[in-house]
Amino acid sequence: MSLKLLHVSGGYSNLLILRDVSFEIKKGEVLALIGLNGAGKSTTIKHILGLLTPVSGKITIDDQTISNDFSAYEKKIAYVPEQPDFYRQLTLQEHLDLVMEVYRSDDDKTRNEAKRLLKMFRLEDKLDWLPVHFSKGMQQKMMLTAALMLDCELLIIDEPFVGLDPVAIDDLIKLINEKKKSGKSVLMSTHILANAQNLADQFVLLNQGRVQAQGNLDEVRQTVGMPKASLEEIYLKLAKGEFKQ
Numbered sequence: 203m204s205l206k207l208l209h210v211s212g213g214y215s216n217l218l219i220l221r222d223v224s225f226e227i228k229k230g231e232v233l234a235l236i237g238l239n240g241a242g243k244s245t246t247i248k249h250i251l252g253l254l255t256p257v258s259g260k261i262t263i264d265d266q267t268i269s270n271d272f273s274a275y276e277k278k279i280a281y282v283p284e285q286p287d288f289y290r291q292l293t294l295q296e297h298l299d300l301v302m303e304v305y306r307s308d309d310d311k312t313r314n315e316a317k318r319l320l321k322m323f324r325l326e327d328k329l330d331w332l333p334v335h336f337s338k339g340m341q342q343k344m345m346l347t348a349a350l351m352l353d354c355e356l357l358i359i360d361e362p363f364v365g366l367d368p369v370a371i372d373d374l375i376k377l378i379n380e381k382k383k384s385g386k387s388v389l390m391s392t393h394i395l396a397n398a399q400n401l402a403d404q405f406v407l408l409n410q411g412r413v414q415a416q417g418n419l420d421e422v423r424q425t426v427g428m429p430k431a432s433l434e435e436i437y438l439k440l441a442k443g444e445f446k447q
């Protein structure tokens with residue numbers, strides 16, 4: 203699987219947010235989308251998901267745009283939103299069943315994977331609960347289970363670590379590495395830069411809807427002229443406007 207954004211500009215009705223954004227995620231790669239609040243990370247994700255349409259530029263998965271084959275494009279992506287999103291009247295089990303139905307993946311492999319994830323996230327005895335009665339972290343774990351149980355080529359997680367306890371963060375890092383090892387690709391937007399630096403192969407640093415630097419850590423270091431800097435040091439320099447291209 204390869205996801206490509208080619209010179210994408212876009213936003214909300216008349217409000218242009220993204221300007222000429224280009225990047226690529228290849229099979230088995232983790233890409234971290236990084237930027238200040240309001241930089242355009244979620245907006246980028248909404249364009250990839252097809253919830254927003256670019257004003258110009260192109261987004262492809264395996265060289266197909268969403269308009270070529272909506273259903274095939276959509277089924278390649280599993281998505282965990284920034285805010286847990288669920289039906290108030292459905293139980294945890296019913297949510298997982300619904301996702302399996304939508305993705306046409308109600309099979310033993312998916313059910314076993316769901317079981318493993320629920321156990322890891324300590325939710326295996328909560329299948330009959332309504333998620334509205336869960337804590338925020340438990341709701342996030344439900345969303346993660348629903349996405350990670352699927353065998354999609356591309357996993358997109360908006361702020362994966364927010365709201366999770368340290369054990370769950372550790373588990374999620376392991377799960378993302380598992381996806382990577384099995385040849386899946388992961389796009390995550392995050393403010394937790396130490397985790398991003400450890401997990402990601404590629405970084406895209408967004409500022410006011412534009413890509414300020416991108417590539418692997420060494421390439422990003424070269425772009426900003428900080429050969430030994432951590433991702434956090436680079437990010438702070440960019441965020442404070444101390445780097446001009």
Ligand SMILES: Nc1ncnc2c1ncn2[C@@H]1O[C@H](COP(=O)(O)OP(=O)(O)OP(=O)(O)O)[C@@H](O)[C@H]1O
Pocket residue numbers: 214217219237238239240241242243244245246
């Ligand atoms: N539904 C919307 N309608 C209009 N403008 C929006 C909408 N959602 C976001 N924006 C604007 O788009 C810009 C980018 O927002 P976005 O949510 O993509 O940022 P982000 O990088 O994900 O930020 P955060 O780190 O706070 O989640 C902001 O200026 C925001 O006000």
